[in-house]
Amino acid sequence: MRIGELSKSTGVDIETIRFYEKSGLLPPPARSDNGYRDYAHAHLERLAFIRHCRALDMSLADVTLLLDSLETHDPEELVKVDVLVASQLGKVRARLQSMRALEAQLVALQKRCDADHDHHACGILEELVSAAHGEACACHPDGAAPVSQRSVT
Template identity: 90%
Template sequence: MRIGELSKSTGVDIETIRFYEKSGLLPPPARSENGYRDYAHPHLERLAFIRHCRALDMSLADVSLLLGSLESRDPEVLGRVDGLVASQLGKVRARLQSMRALEAQLVALQTRCDADHGAHACGILQELVSAAHGEACACHETPPGLRASLQD
């Protein structure tokens, strides 16, 4: 199959497929007589594997390690695979915690809006301006270093 067909079958952009080839994640395909790339079913499977790993937010280095581990039965290699997934899970959990904190900050900021925009100044904007001046706001305590540097 040609690169366009491979792209359509996997949902991976043509330029990304070429990048994966150049980086060694996807082996180079055979070439037809007219010079076009001729991808086979193993390319499709490997690209789907790469796409799935990327959907799990794994780095290209991690994907490469996983691809290199596919045929292994070595307990040490398989242990590295387990460690990689555990590490990725830790990163996701840390981001979730960060996102929950961000959500709480935005909720605190939103409480400053009384929705009567015709009668009052915008409480959200007032809070953001206060923070920019080094004052505490509804969503953050002001770091002491920021307060001092803004007063200089």
């Protein structure tokens, strides 16, 4: 099959397929007489595997380790797969915790809205300006906005 068909079948962009080939994640396909890439079913399966790993937010280095592990039956090597997935799960859980904290901050900020904009200043904007000045605000009551948020220019 040609690269366009492979792309359609897997949902992976053509340029990404070429990148995976250049980086060694996907073996180079055979070439037809006219020079077109001729992908086999094995390419389709491998690309679908890579895509699934990427959908799990695994890095290309992690994907490489997993691909290498497909070809081994060495228990010591397979332990690396368990460690990788445990590490990935830890990263996801940390992001979830961070997202919950962000949600709580946004809820606190949203509660500052009076919705009577004809007669009152916008409470949300007032809070954001306070935070920009390093003052306490609804979403950071102790005035401890993250450093990245303090460097407003």
